[in-house]
Amino acid sequence: MRSDPAHLLRLRERGIQITAQRLAVLRAVAGQPHITADGVAEVVRAEIGAISLQSVYDALGLLVAEGLVRRIQPAGSPARFEDRVGDNHHHLICRICGRLVDVDCAVGSAPCLTAGDDRGYEIDEAEVAYWGRCPDCLAPDNQAATTHRATTQRKKRST
Ligand SMILES: [Zn+2]
Ligand SMILES: [Zn+2]
Numbered sequence: 001m002r003s004d005p006a007h008l009l010r011l012r013e014r015g016i017q018i019t020a021q022r023l024a025v026l027r028a029v030a031g032q033p034h035i036t037a038d039g040v041a042e043v044v045r046a047e048i049g050a051i052s053l054q055s056v057y058d059a060l061g062l063l064v065a066e067g068l069v070r071r072i073q074p075a076g077s078p079a080r081f082e083d084r085v086g087d088n089h090h091h092l093i094c095r096i097c098g099r100l101v102d103v104d105c106a107v108g109s110a111p112c113l114t115a116g117d118d119r120g121y122e123i124d125e126a127e128v129a130y131w132g133r134c135p136d137c138l139a140p141d142n143q144a145a146t147t148h149r150a151t152t153q154r155k156k157r158s159t
């Protein structure tokens with residue numbers, strides 16, 4: 001296994017017992033932001049061999065609880081995981097192709113965390129999702145979903 005000082009350090013700082021599986025899960029999340037648990041399992045299996053989906057969930061759960069990984073779950077999508085934590089950034093999600101990208105909190109440093117009235121709560125996260133259509137799906141020659149693109153283009157060429 002490739003040695004990875006940054007990831008090792010982050011686990012050690014939190015007093016998390018370092019295992020090959022946890023390290024591989026953290027690396028999978030770091031290498032592919034907004035990856036699903038299934039995706040993590042695939043990457044980890046390719047890297048260190050067999051791992052059960054339950055072990056992936058356990059490792060992800062621990063990393064989320066320790067604040068090393070953030071879990072987001074847009075409506076209608078499986079949970080996604082990323083290692084960009086602590087900045088309260090939000091996500092842009094395409095309704096058509098499902099592509100998901102990071103977007104910084106509105107303006108300045110996390111203004112969404114400053115509620116008009118916090119009702120005495122200590123707020124640490126604002127779950128904001130911007131839904132819409134991505135540039136690819138907005139392109140005039142590409143109104144259909146990506147899967148339809150090929151057929152559309154083929155039709156155009158044959159006429
Ligand atoms: Zn799209
Ligand atoms: Zn993100």
Ligand SMILES: [Zn+2]
Binds near residue numbers: 088104
């Ligand atoms: Zn915000």
